[in-house]
Structures are given as structure tokens and as C-alpha cells.
Amino acid sequence: MITKSVVKDIQSLTGKKYRDQAGLFLAEGSKLVEELLRDRPHAIKKIFALENWIEHNKIIDPAIQLTRVTTAELKRLSQLITPHEVVAVVAKFPQIPLRQGNGLTVVCCGIQDPGNFGTILRTADWFGVNQIVCSPDTVDVYNPKVVQATMGSIARLAVHFLEIEPWLKKQQLPIYAAVLDGKPLYEIARSRQGILLIGNEAKGVPASLLTTNNITGVTIPKVGGAESLNVAVATGILLSWFS
Amino acid sequence: MITKSVVKDIQSLTGKKYRDQAGLFLAEGSKLVEELLRDRPHAIKKIFALENWIEHNKIIDPAIQLTRVTTAELKRLSQLITPHEVVAVVAKFPQIPLRQGNGLTVVCCGIQDPGNFGTILRTADWFGVNQIVCSPDTVDVYNPKVVQATMGSIARLAVHFLEIEPWLKKQQLPIYAAVLDGKPLYEIARSRQGILLIGNEAKGVPASLLTTNNITGVTIPKVGGAESLNVAVATGILLSWFS
Numbered sequence: 001m002i003t004k005s006v007v008k009d010i011q012s013l014t015g016k017k018y019r020d021q022a023g024l025f026l027a028e029g030s031k032l033v034e035e036l037l038r039d040r041p042h043a044i045k046k047i048f049a050l051e052n053w054i055e056h057n058k059i060i061d062p063a064i065q066l067t068r069v070t071t072a073e074l075k076r077l078s079q080l081i082t083p084h085e086v087v088a089v090v091a092k093f094p095q096i097p098l099r100q101g102n103g104l105t106v107v108c109c110g111i112q113d114p115g116n117f118g119t120i121l122r123t124a125d126w127f128g129v130n131q132i133v134c135s136p137d138t139v140d141v142y143n144p145k146v147v148q149a150t151m152g153s154i155a156r157l158a159v160h161f162l163e164i165e166p167w168l169k170k171q172q173l174p175i176y177a178a179v180l181d182g183k184p185l186y187e188i189a190r191s192r193q194g195i196l197l198i199g200n201e202a203k204g205v206p207a208s209l210l211t212t213n214n215i216t217g218v219t220i221p222k223v224g225g226a227e228s229l230n231v232a233v234a235t236g237i238l239l240s241w242f243s
Numbered sequence: 244m245i246t247k248s249v250v251k252d253i254q255s256l257t258g259k260k261y262r263d264q265a266g267l268f269l270a271e272g273s274k275l276v277e278e279l280l281r282d283r284p285h286a287i288k289k290i291f292a293l294e295n296w297i298e299h300n301k302i303i304d305p306a307i308q309l310t311r312v313t314t315a316e317l318k319r320l321s322q323l324i325t326p327h328e329v330v331a332v333v334a335k336f337p338q339i340p341l342r343q344g345n346g347l348t349v350v351c352c353g354i355q356d357p358g359n360f361g362t363i364l365r366t367a368d369w370f371g372v373n374q375i376v377c378s379p380d381t382v383d384v385y386n387p388k389v390v391q392a393t394m395g396s397i398a399r400l401a402v403h404f405l406e407i408e409p410w411l412k413k414q415q416l417p418i419y420a421a422v423l424d425g426k427p428l429y430e431i432a433r434s435r436q437g438i439l440l441i442g443n444e445a446k447g448v449p450a451s452l453l454t455t456n457n458i459t460g461v462t463i464p465k466v467g468g469a470e471s472l473n474v475a476v477a478t479g480i481l482l483s484w485f486s
Contacts (some may be wrong), residue, residue: 029473035470051419067416115281115358119473119476122469122472122473123469123473123476124467125467125468125469126463126466126467126468126471126472127466127467128465128466128468129467130467130469136437141376149473150473151469152469152470153468153469153471156467156468156469158395185483219484220369221367221372221486222370223369223370223371223486224368224369224370224371224372224373224399225368225369225371225396225399226365226366226368226369226396226399227278227394227395228369228393228394228396229365229369229479230365230366230392230475230479232475233362233366233377233475233476233478233479234472234479235474235476236472236476236477236479236480237480237481237483240428240463240480241486242484243464243466243482
């Protein structure tokens with residue numbers, strides 16, 4: 001039986017303020033929850049699931065509070081139009097220190113759409129980029145729609161929110177910024193050492209960052225008519241080149 | 244003044260059945276409507292817009308029925324949470340014949356998410372691919388969320404819905420299918436002549452198509468942990484390679 005107070009607690013986690021206070025976030029859907037169980041088992045605090053899912057997954061960890069729910073109850077807990085078998089309450093991951101000086105880092109400057117941001121994280125994970133730096137005005141990484149769009153990649157990434165400009169000035173690696181009037185991507189030497197700046201959906205990378213030392217504006221050559229590419233698609237194409 | 248009957252007419256166009264009957268679809272937002280006015284001016288039948296937008300755009304074509312609306316009225320007409328200045332009723336574009344035998348064609352096999360499908364169309368347009376073939380179970384191209392996600396590219400593309408298998412058998416160009424266990428993308432010769440098959444978000448390209456003559460399964464090499472890439476991101480990476 002799901003009480004009103006349980007529903008209220010879960011719903012409150014759709015807001016950043018409550019997520020920050022509680023140090024918790026929501027994860028929905030079998031695929032996502034099963035990836036979290038595999039990659040971050042100790043982070044999972046509560047699971048609300050249909051009988052079928054429980055039978056199939058055999059959760060034995062006594063630290064996880066497991067509640068069997070009906071389809072109607074799940075609907076009350078879910079943020080999705082069509083709920084997917086299971087909703088979990090998960091502890092935010094501990095911050096690990098920022099790694100300096102090697103590998104690829106993706107920097108998100110003010111990404112606003114949760115679906116785009118989640119897809120960028122999933123794409124970074126595919127290409128083995130596990131460090132993401134975000135400006136403070138980027139959408140919260142624990143927003144339920146972001147978590148959903150990462151498809152589990154959130155469990156494998158270190159995501160840091162910080163002021164980009166002072167941080168960028170201290171970096172030694174080459175810096176690339178996705179812009180509409182830069183050097184054609186295919187003229188850039190491929191390298192898995194560098195920092196890739198991705199800008200806001202409408203405004204792009206802030207002009208103030210484009211004057212940083214050691215920065216190169218990079219453009220994906222256009223053949224047809226579209227004014228721009230979706231930001232997650234552009235990130236995929238850039239990472240595919242650098243990887 | 245917007246009557247209830249006008250609101251009802253507009254709302255009905257969110258359903259495929261009514262769009263097919265009326266031969267009309269909805270387009271929302273200044274950017275999208277302005278691109279349609281430029282690229283498909285005769286397709287626009289009605290515009291409902293805020294005073295500001297009307298002043299800025301100076302519509303003089305008497306064939307377009309222009310209605311000034313308040314923010315509150317626009318909200319009643321809009322499918323978006325935050326309406327964007329203008330909603331237009333647009334005539335579906337006339338079908339042009341399928342082009343055979345040259346250039347790149349993207350084939351969508353059962354893409355379900357309107358945002359993904361619209362983003363695929365926008366990406367194809369960026370890379371100068373203007374012919375898209377879709378299986379009948381792909382989401383409707385005139386679905387408002389698809390139209391929105393194309394960001395105007397819908398006006399520049401020829402999108403055909405047909406049974407893929409018999410059509411594919413008649414093609415002479417090399418066929419590539421996006422799969423998880425194919426030949427690494429970067430081993431495929433770059434060419435702007437070919438047919439690229441993109442599969443459903445969960446199920447991929449149907450197995451029945453993968454036995455077609457002249458087909459090569461292609462995979463974007465994975466470095467990290469994600470199980471898959473978003474289908475629109477994958478399409479962007481593939482088209483970037485072939486272009």
C-alpha cells in the first residue's frame with residue numbers, strides 16, 4: 001500500500017531544491033534501475049516495483065527498501081506518461097576530484113533541455129569520456145528527465161558543476177569549442193587529449209570563453225539547409241572524430 | 244477573438260486521423276513558422292499570432308488567414324507548455340516522386356519517438372540528404388512534436404512512407420544498416436552514394452532487412468560503457484562520415 005505521504009516524498013524529488021536537501025534522486029524504468037543496481041548498488045535506497053519486476057530481479061540487499069506496488073500505484077509515483085515497472089529512490093553519487101591534464105573532457109555551457117543533456121552524457125559514455133564539466137546554469141544532472149535520457153550512463157560518469165572561465169584558464173590541454181563559424185572539424189588533428197566546449201541550444205558557447213588562450217573554434221561542415229544541428233547530435237559527431 | 248470551435252479545429256490536428264482528413268498540420272514558434280514562410284509560403288493557410296510577431300513579420304499574402312491573438316488565447320491553441328508567439332495551420336506538402344539511383348537516402352525503420360524522428364530529419368537536412376524513406380510504422384512526419392524537432396527542415400525534405408523490404412530489393416546503390424555488431428564505421432569507404440538504414444530505438448533494424456543483397460552492417464566503435472547511442476546521434480555520426 002502506498003500512502004499519500006510516500007507519493008508526496010517521491011514527487012518532491014522532481015524539484016532540485018528537495019533533491020539537494022535530501023541528497024536523493026529518482027530513477028525510473030527497468031533498464032535504468034537494473035544498470036544502477038549493477039554499477040552503483042549501494043546508492044539505491046528504495047525500490048517501488050511491480051510483482052513481475054521483483055520476481056525477475058531478486059533484490060536481496062537488506063539496505064534496499066523494496067515495496068511491491070500495483071500498476072495504479074506505480075502510476076501515482078511515476079513521472080512518465082506510461083510508467084515502466086519500477087521507480088527507485090537513489091542517493092546522489094559522491095563527488096570525485098576533478099582529473100587534470102589527460103584524456104577528453106566535455107564541457108557543457110548552459111545546456112537547458114534535460115533530454116539533450118542526458119543524451120550528451122550517454123554519448124560521452126559511449127565514447128569513453130567519463131569526465132563532464134558543466135556551467136552552473138546547465139540543467140541539474142539529477143533532473144528525472146536527464147537521468148532518464150542518460151539510459152544508465154549517469155552511473156559511470158563524473159559530472160562537475162563549476163564556473164567555467166577560471167577553470168578553463170588553468171587548463172594545459174588544447175581546447176575546442178563547437179561554433180558555427182570555426183575551423184572545419186575534419187581539418188582538426190584527431191586526439192584523445194583535450195577539452196571540448198558545447199554551448200547552449202540557442203546561444204552557443206558564451207563569447208567570453210571564446211577568447212581563452214589555446215582555444216580553437218570547430219565547425220561540423222554543413223552541406224544542406226538546416227540552420228544548426230541538435231546539440232547532442234553535434235556532440236556525438238565531434239566525439240566520434242576525436243575518439 | 245478565438246471561438247471554441249477554432250480551438251477544437253486546431254486541437255484536432257494533433258491527431259493523425261484528422262491531419263490526414265484535412266490535409267493540414269500544425270507548426271508552432273517563430274523560427275519554424277518563419278522558415279515555412281520563406282521555404283513553403285503557399286502551404287500556410289492560417290496564422291494565429293501575438294501582435295508583436297505580426298508587426299515584425301508583415302504578412303501581406305491575402306491567401307493567409309491572419310488572426311491576432313492574446314497570450315491567453317495562444318495558450319489555448321498551443322501544444323507547448325510555454326507557447327512561442329505563433330501557431331500556423333499548414334497544408335501538407337505535395338508528394339514528389341521518389342528519386343532513384345543517386346545521392347544518399349536515409350531509411351527510418353520504425354522510429355517511434357517524435358523528437359528523435361524530427362532530429363533525424365534536421366540532421367539529414369544539415370548534411371544535404373533530402374530524401375527520406377520511412378516504414379509505415381514510423382511516427383507520422385506531421386506529428387506536431389516531429390515538426391517542432393525538425394526546426395524547419397521539414398520544409399526542405401521529401402519524406403516517403405512505404406514498405407521497405409520490396410523497395411530495398413530494387414535498389415542498386417550500396418546499402419548500409421546501423422547495427423551494434425557490424426563493420427566499424429571508419430573502415431567503410433566514404434561515399435555520398437548509398438542508402439542508410441536506421442532502426443527502431445529499442446529493436447534496431449529489422450532482421451528481415453539485414454539479409455538484403457548488397458547490405459553492410461555498420462557500427463560506430465564504442466570506447467566506453469553505454470549500451471547504445473541515441474538513434475538521432477548515431478544518424479548524425481553516420482551521415483557525418485558519409486558526407
